[in-house]
Amino acid sequence: MTIYTTSDQDFVELSDGWELVVGLEVHVELATNTKLFSGSANRFGDEPNMNIDPVTLGLPGALPVLNRHAVELAMRVGLALNCTVQPSIFHRKNYFYPDLPKAYQISQYDQPLNIDGYLALPGGKLIGIERAHMEEDTGKSTHIGGAGGRIHGADHSLIDFNRAGVPLVEIVSRPDIRTAEEARQYVTELRGILLAIDASDAKMEEGSMRVDANVSVHRAGEPFGTRCEIKNVNSVRSLGRAIDYEARRQIDMRNAGEPILQQTRHWDENDGRTHTLRTKEDADDYRYFPEPDLVPIVPSPEWIASIRDALPLLPGARRLRLAAASGAAADAESVMVVVEREQDDYVLAVGAAGGDVARALVHVKEAYAEQGSSPAVPAVDLAGLTQLEVSGKLTATQAKQVLAELVANGGGDAAAIAAVRGFEAIDSSSLEPMVDAAIAAQPDAWAKFVAGDAKAVGAIVGAVMKASKGKADGKAVSAIVEARKAAAS
Amino acid sequence: MPSLPSFPTVLNTAAAVRSGTRSALDVLDEHLARVTECETEIHAFNLVLADEARAAAAALDARIAAGDDPGPLAGVPIALKDNMCTQGIPTTCSSRILEGWRPPYTATAVDKVVAAGAIPIGKTNLDEFAMGSSTENSAFGPTRNPLDPSRVPGGSSGGSAAAVAAGFAPVSLGSDTGGSIRQPAALCGLVGVKPTYGLVSRYGLIAFASSLDQIGPFTHTVADSAAVLEVLAGHDPMDSTSIPQPPPSLTSVLDRGVDGLRIGRITDLPAGADADVTARVEAAFVALEKAGATIVDVTVPAFGYGLTAYYLVAPAEASSNLSRYDGVRFGMRVTAGTTAEMMAVTRTAGFGEEVKRRIMLGTYALSAGYYDAYYGKALKIRRMISDDFSRAYERCDVLITPASPTVAFEFGSKGDNPIAMYLCDTYTIPTNLAGHPGMSVPYGTGDHGLPVGVQILAPALGEQVMYQVAAELERSMA
Numbered sequence: 001m002t003i004y005t006t007s008d009q010d011f012v013e014l015s016d017g018w019e020l021v022v023g024l025e026v027h028v029e030l031a032t033n034t035k036l037f038s039g040s041a042n043r044f045g046d047e048p049n050m051n052i053d054p055v056t057l058g059l060p061g062a063l064p065v066l067n068r069h070a071v072e073l074a075m076r077v078g079l080a081l082n083c084t085v086q087p088s089i090f091h092r093k094n095y096f097y098p099d100l101p102k103a104y105q106i107s108q109y110d111q112p113l114n115i116d117g118y119l120a121l122p123g124g125k126l127i128g129i130e131r132a133h134m135e136e137d138t139g140k141s142t143h144i145g146g147a148g149g150r151i152h153g154a155d156h157s158l159i160d161f162n163r164a165g166v167p168l169v170e171i172v173s174r175p176d177i178r179t180a181e182e183a184r185q186y187v188t189e190l191r192g193i194l195l196a197i198d199a200s201d202a203k204m205e206e207g208s209m210r211v212d213a214n215v216s217v218h219r220a221g222e223p224f225g226t227r228c229e230i231k232n233v234n235s236v237r238s239l240g241r242a243i244d245y246e247a248r249r250q251i252d253m254r255n256a257g258e259p260i261l262q263q264t265r266h267w268d269e270n271d272g273r274t275h276t277l278r279t280k281e282d283a284d285d286y287r288y289f290p291e292p293d294l295v296p297i298v299p300s301p302e303w304i305a306s307i308r309d310a311l312p313l314l315p316g317a318r319r320l321r322l323a324a325a326s327g328a329a330a331d332a333e334s335v336m337v338v339v340e341r342e343q344d345d346y347v348l349a350v351g352a353a354g355g356d357v358a359r360a361l362v363h364v365k366e367a368y369a370e371q372g373s374s375p376a377v378p379a380v381d382l383a384g385l386t387q388l389e390v391s392g393k394l395t396a397t398q399a400k401q402v403l404a405e406l407v408a409n410g411g412g413d414a415a416a417i418a419a420v421r422g423f424e425a426i427d428s429s430s431l432e433p434m435v436d437a438a439i440a441a442q443p444d445a446w447a448k449f450v451a452g453d454a455k456a457v458g459a460i461v462g463a464v465m466k467a468s469k470g471k472a473d474g475k476a477v478s479a480i481v482e483a484r485k486a487a488a489s
Numbered sequence: 490m491p492s493l494p495s496f497p498t499v500l501n502t503a504a505a506v507r508s509g510t511r512s513a514l515d516v517l518d519e520h521l522a523r524v525t526e527c528e529t530e531i532h533a534f535n536l537v538l539a540d541e542a543r544a545a546a547a548a549l550d551a552r553i554a555a556g557d558d559p560g561p562l563a564g565v566p567i568a569l570k571d572n573m574c575t576q577g578i579p580t581t582c583s584s585r586i587l588e589g590w591r592p593p594y595t596a597t598a599v600d601k602v603v604a605a606g607a608i609p610i611g612k613t614n615l616d617e618f619a620m621g622s623s624t625e626n627s628a629f630g631p632t633r634n635p636l637d638p639s640r641v642p643g644g645s646s647g648g649s650a651a652a653v654a655a656g657f658a659p660v661s662l663g664s665d666t667g668g669s670i671r672q673p674a675a676l677c678g679l680v681g682v683k684p685t686y687g688l689v690s691r692y693g694l695i696a697f698a699s700s701l702d703q704i705g706p707f708t709h710t711v712a713d714s715a716a717v718l719e720v721l722a723g724h725d726p727m728d729s730t731s732i733p734q735p736p737p738s739l740t741s742v743l744d745r746g747v748d749g750l751r752i753g754r755i756t757d758l759p760a761g762a763d764a765d766v767t768a769r770v771e772a773a774f775v776a777l778e779k780a781g782a783t784i785v786d787v788t789v790p791a792f793g794y795g796l797t798a799y800y801l802v803a804p805a806e807a808s809s810n811l812s813r814y815d816g817v818r819f820g821m822r823v824t825a826g827t828t829a830e831m832m833a834v835t836r837t838a839g840f841g842e843e844v845k846r847r848i849m850l851g852t853y854a855l856s857a858g859y860y861d862a863y864y865g866k867a868l869k870i871r872r873m874i875s876d877d878f879s880r881a882y883e884r885c886d887v888l889i890t891p892a893s894p895t896v897a898f899e900f901g902s903k904g905d906n907p908i909a910m911y912l913c914d915t916y917t918i919p920t921n922l923a924g925h926p927g928m929s930v931p932y933g934t935g936d937h938g939l940p941v942g943v944q945i946l947a948p949a950l951g952e953q954v955m956y957q958v959a960a961e962l963e964r965s966m967a
Contacts, residue, residue, distance in 0.1 A: 054594050058813045060587070060695040061574040061596060063728050092809050094855075098828055103812030151828070159817075287855035289864060292700035292806055294729050 016255075017220045020247045021227075022177035022213055024186060028169050028200045029137065029208040030073045036136045036167035037064030037106065044206055048160035056165045058101030063293050070167035071113070071297060072307060073199045074134045077169050078114025079308045080197050081129045081190075087298040088113040088133070090291040095284045099139035099159050107135035107170075109288045113297060119173070119193070120316050121185045122336060128174030139164035169199070175214065175224065180240040180247075187211055187236050192315040192340060204235050211239055215246045217254065225250065226260040230274055232267045242267040246274050318344050325351055326358045334365035342373035355383025356390050363399075367407050376410035385414035395473045398423045423471065431464070431472055435480045438463035449481075450488050457481055493635060496656040499565050499713035503606065506564030509553060513546040513564030517608060520566045523656045524611075532632050533651040534611040535571045535581055542566065545608045559606035561716055568652035568661035571612035572619055573599050573704070574693040582695050583627035584617045586814045586839030588821045596693020597725045598662060598704045605720040610658050613648030617841045618811065619669055619697040621645050622913035623903070626843045631900060634677060636939060640897040643673030643913075646707070650677040653707045660708050660717050664694055666701045667799050668892075668917025671929040675892035675942025678931045679707045680714045680959070683917075685949050686924035687732040689718075690725030696810040698803035699730075701921040711930065711959045715739035718952070732950070742953045743960040748781030750958065753885030756786045759793040759915055762894040765935030770891050773932050773943045776965035777889075777958065787881040787888070791873040795919035796911060798874070801854045801867035802922070807844075808851030814839060846907065875923040882948040887958050890916045892929035892942035916944055926952050930959045932966060 032042050038055035054062035078085050091109035112133030118126045140163050145155030171190065177183050191209060194202040202209040216227035230246055233239045245267075250260050265274040313321070322344045323330040338344050343364050350360035360382055368375050385402055388394045394402065394414075402417050438460050439446045448456035457478070464477045497516075505511040521539055528534060549559050569575065572582045574592035581587045595603075603609065616626035624632040624647025634642040635655035642651040646663030650673035653661050663670040665683035674681020682705040689704045696702060706717040722736030754774060762770075778784050816822035816835035823838050825831040840848070854863035881888065893913060903909040920927040926949070929942035943962060947955035 054592075057818055059592065059594075059819065060580070060582075060590075060813070061592065061693040062594075063692050065727060065729050094809050094812060096812065096815060096829070096832055098815075098817045101813065101818065103815055104809050157828070285857045287809070287852065287857075287860075289805060289809070289855055289860075292698075292730075293696075 016251075018217050018247075018251050018254075019220050020178055020180075020243070021175045021216045021218065021224050022180075022183050022243055023175035023227075024171075024173045024177065024183060025212040025214070025229075026171045026173075026187065026190060027137075027210040027212075028077070028171065028194060028202060030070050030167040030169060031198060031200050032067055032070050032073065032167055034067060035165035036067050036070050036134070037165055040165065042166050043162070044208065046162055048158070048162060051162045052164075056101065056161055058103075064106060064291075066294060066297070067167060070134065071299075074113055074132070074167070074169045075299060075304065075307050076197045076311065077171070077194065077199050078117065078132045079304070080193050080199075080311060080314055081114070081117040081119055081132060081171065083114035083117030083129060083132055085114055085299055085304050087111070087296055089296045090134075090294045091288045092291050093135075094287040097138070098157060099141045099161075099164070101139065101161065101164055105136060105138065106291055106294070108133035119186060119189060121182060121189060122316070122319065122332075123185075125182070127176045127182070127186050130172045130174050132169050132171045135168050135170060137163050137166040137168050175216075180243040183213065183243055184236050184240045187239060189315065196312055196314055196342075213239060213243055213246075215243055215250070216260070217247055217250045225254070226262050228260065228262065228274070229264045230267050231264060231277065232269075234269065238267060238269055241272060242274060245272060249274065315339050322347060322357075322361065326361050330358060331362060331365075334361050337365050341368070341371075343368055343371065343375065345373075346375050346379060349379035350383045350386065353380040353383035354387065355379070356386035359386040359389055363403050366400075367403050371407070377406050378411045381406055381411045381414060388414055388418060392473060392476070394418055394423055395471070397470060431468075431476060432480055434464050434467050434472070435460070435477060435484065438467065439481075439484065450485055493654070493656065496653075496709060497659055498710055499562065499659045499708060499716055500710075502565050502659055503561060503563045503716075506549075506553070506606075507558060511564075513549040513553075513608060514543065516564050517542055517546040517566055517610070520610060520656070520658055527635070527655050528657070530633060530638055531635055531651050531655050532630060533568065533613055533648045533655060533657055535583060535614050535629055535648070536579060537611040538578065538609055541578070542608050542610045545603075549606060549608065560720075561605050562602055562660075562720060563606035565607045565660060566610040566658040567602055567607040568611050568613045568649055568658040569599060569609055570615055570619075570646050570649045570661070570663050572615060572664060572695040572697075573612075573662065574695065575599060575609065575612065578612070580612065580695070581629075582618045583615045583629055584839065584841065584844070585628045586821050586836070587819075588839075590820045592693070594693065597690035597727060598721050599693065601690075601720055601723075602662070602717070607660070611652070613646070613652050613661060615648055616645035616669075617844050618695070618807070619645040619664055619666055619702075620807070620843050620847055622668070622672055622910050623898075623900075624648060624673075625900065626841060628841055634897045636678060637897060637937070640899050640939070641676065643676035643893065643897065645669040645673075646681075647673050649707050650674055650679055650681070653677070653679055653709065660706055660713060662704055662721075663707055664697075664702055664704050665917075665921065666697050666703075666803060667921050668914035670705045670707065671917050671927060671942065671944060672893045672913055674707055674929040675931070675940065675944075676897040677707075678940030678942075679709060680711055680928065680930055680963075681705065681707050681892075681942075682714055682718060682928040683920065683926060684718060684722065684952060685732070685926045686921075687728075687730050688736065688926070688950070688952070689721045690723075690728040690731050692725055692727040696806075698806040699810060700806060701799075701803060703921075711956060711963045712740065712743055714928070714959075715743060715956050722952075737950065737953050739952060739956050742957050745957050745960075746780060747777055747958055747961045750777075750782045750887070750954065751785045751885040752777050752782045752958070753785050753787040753881055753888040755789050755792060755881070755888055755890060757788045757790060757792065758890055761912060761915055762891045763896070763935065765896065766891045766894060766941050769932050769935060769941040770889060770943055773889055773962055773965075777961060780961050780965065782958075782961075785885045787884050789874075789877045789881050789888075789919070791870060791877045792919050794870045795874055795922055796915055798867040798870035798922060799914075799918045800850065800911060801863050802871060804847040804851030805854045805864050805867075806851065808848045808855065811840075811844065811848055843907070871922045874919050878919070878923045878925060878946075878948070882951075886947070886954050887951070888946040889958075890944045890946065892916060892944035896935045896937065896939035896941060920946050923949075925949050926955055928955060928959055930962050932962060
């Protein structure tokens with residue numbers, strides 16, 4: 001068997017007409033104060049077994065009581081993903097495991113809360129959402145003494161029930177994802193949406209957002225292949241690596257004439273490979289049946305409408321809004337970054353204060369990484385800077401220096417800073433003699449340029465910049481040089 | 490005919506204690522004396538709480554001396570089925586698997602009776618996890634019927650029934666999943682009530698079959714029963730299936746009589762009741778007609794499928810509810826090499842035969858490929874039964890049937906045949922599946938001078954009319 005290592009390249013090209021199909025199952029812990037079915041705190045990082053109670057521990061006689069706020073957050077998730085919110089019930093998913101206190105997980109099965117939605121990737125492609133259902137989290141086991149922290153071979157295991165009963169939404173995509181890059185975009189976009197609606201802190205590294213990937217390959221025109229589910233993917237970067245690795249593994253097996261077995265596979269971050277966790281034959285029969293301790297959730301149309309109406313503008317819409325305000329010059333990457341940092345309202349405020357939105361967008365992207373969603377620099381101050389640029393009073397290099405000072409001081413008058421730094425504008429009438437002097441000083445370079453060697457202009461422009469001590473506007477200099485060339489030929 | 494002395498009632502006891510005529514401690518000691526006298530033979534209790542009860546009674550007397558009114562059950566000793574959680578006090582379900590476990594909290598129903606002034610006197614024996622009809626399935630040995638110790642008290646709440654019948658307490662709490670209050674009430678000559686599903690909180694009641702379980706009282710009289718159920722009933726935010734509305738007044742309806750009521754006779758009721766039992770049921774119809782009621786013939790075609798549906802639904806839920814007894818967090822643990830082996834050997838050692846049988850049955854009924862044929866079909870029958878009852882109740886106010894097909898039977902008489910035991914609940918089970926209330930009222934005696942219980946069934950939240958009829962039956966026996 002060939003051993004692959006995956007690089008950090010964005011997209012592994014599939015060879016020989018193979019196509020990749022990916023569906024993602026994303027578990028998200030909801031940002032409630034208390035657990036899904038009890039009053040214990042829903043809080044990460046506490047000492048083990050602090051946030052427990054009879055319901056959490058599944059003690060005999062304890063009964064679950066549904067957390068209304070969790071239902072609201074779950075509905076918010078569904079509505080933000082364009083799902084239909086429907087009457088739903090809980091089921092019991094039965095299996096024995098030490099960190100599953102009742103030996104069943106209360107989950108939703110054939111009547112989930114949210115169905116049939118979609119998520120739009122930044123490029124516009126729609127990824128179908130099959131369902132987004134509610135369920136409770138399990139406790140957390142730590143296996144001591146075994147190899148690699150696995151239960152097999154461990155001397156003993158410790159269980160922390162703080163996480164048991166924490167509300168989750170499981171968001172199941174349709175198998176609409178075709179590349180590792182799309183998978184990464186999907187998770188990144190989903191995370192942005194979850195943060196925007198305050199449904200979850202969605203931290204993959206803390207496990208409040210957990211991604212499982214169903215991966216299969218097939219030849220173009222043929223039906224989908226047998227899928228494998230990849231677990232233990234703990235970052236967006238790992239997700240891409242794991243999908244790429246798994247696709248190549250499956251293609252290699254198919255090329256070798258070996259069948260793909262339906263399996264659950266474990267991504268190992270260290271060796272960059274997936275390993276068999278269990279095969280379909282070992283899968284538990286979960287014996288789902290309706291949870292008799294709970295009553296159906298039947299959200300009224302008014303309740304659904306009130307949650308829908310209270311949804312904030314989502315990242316996709318915010319990007320469109322920002323791009324439109326920036327005009328044709330909008331830089332897509334800056335738009336992505338600025339919206340992700342929730343600084344788009346600020347950029348728009350710069351525009352409202354009379355500034356140039358496109359320039360503000362780039363400045364904010366470049367210089368505001370540490371500023372958060374409420375930057376210290378008043379919008380009107382950044383507007384002042386962009387105005388100086390638009391009117392040609394500052395060069396790009398000068399603007400950057402002024403911007404750095406604005407950020408360092410938490411604001412200020414851009415014109416005053418420019419003046420202190422001696423960034424007085426050099427108008428074209430004083431530039432022309434400087435250009436002519438530079439041409440005269442370098443006749444060889446000038447001759448080459450006139451003869452058609454475009455690169456030769458660098459020496460002329462460079463000399464002007466040097467003579468002006470950097471105060472000349474490069475664009476203006478180039479314009480004068482071009483005019484001289486036109487006159488000379 | 491077996492007979493026992495006449496024991497004090499709930500209402501008389503509470504009235505005497507509230508008025509200061511008698512002290513709660515005095516009342517308690519009288520009952521503890523009965524326990525000392527008879528418990529060795531009867532074995533109603535898994536645990537007698539003599540010290541705790543004395544302390545509670547003394548505290549209650551102090552409150553009364555200070556001018557407090559402790560409530561409608563002031564100073565009334567109460568026996569609790571040992572599947573209701575009591576904080577710090579062992580709660581066993583008569584199973585080895587819960588060995589050593591002390592709940593950190595108290596069941597809502599227990600909290601309510603205590604808040605009304607009742608004094609818990611002990612935890613009573615039951616068929617393990619409430620699975621049985623004779624209390625022979627207890628891991629701690631059977632309970633004997635105080636009316637004839639060679640016979641069973643019924644089950645699964647046999648200990649609670651025996652405790653009241655033997656005069657250990659004027660009232661006890663049981664739980665009824667398929668007849669576990671009404672059948673032992675019938676066999677012990679008591680009033681036993683299974684309220685509408687959701688009327689009494691299940692919080693702290695250790696689940697057998699969650700969609701069927703319901704707590705209710707055993708008493709000597711209908712009026713006592715009404716007074717206790719008034720205390721028990723009511724919405725509990727800790728139980729999502731608890732009905733969110735105020736409980737009905739019951740003690741106020743007892744004198745209304747039955748004039749103008751329509752009493753339903755189920756013409757297609759499954760056969761199987763003994764002649765001595767049916768004779769008493771017929772006598773009940775006669776008495777009610779004489780008191781002004783009209784007897785109406787109705788059919789409940791799905792009634793006969795109840796037993797079958799029940800033995801899929803209840804074990805299915807039980808198989809899931811009992812999965813938490815895995816040796817990990819509480820109760821018994823038998824050590825073994827791996828976690829999975831530990832769970833297996835613990836459950837093998839901790840559960841009795843009947844419990845294992847039902848776990849197997851329920852696991853099978855829910856398994857992939859069998860769900861539709863078994864559990865799914867049982868749910869359909871459940872709906873049919875509910876619909877059939879609804880149609881019947883369009884034509885009558887209550888239904889009358891036997892509570893148990895027989896009077897109390899002898900130990901071991903059902904042999905090793907679980908089906909014979911299951912048939913004990915033929916007449917009680919359909920009501921649980923529908924979620925409706927039902928009660929057994931003692932109505933004279935049958936063979937061997939043993940008591941016969943007449944069952945009154947009513948639609949959901951029909952407790953008022955049910956008690957109205959029960960009170961009339963009781964008067965007709967006086």
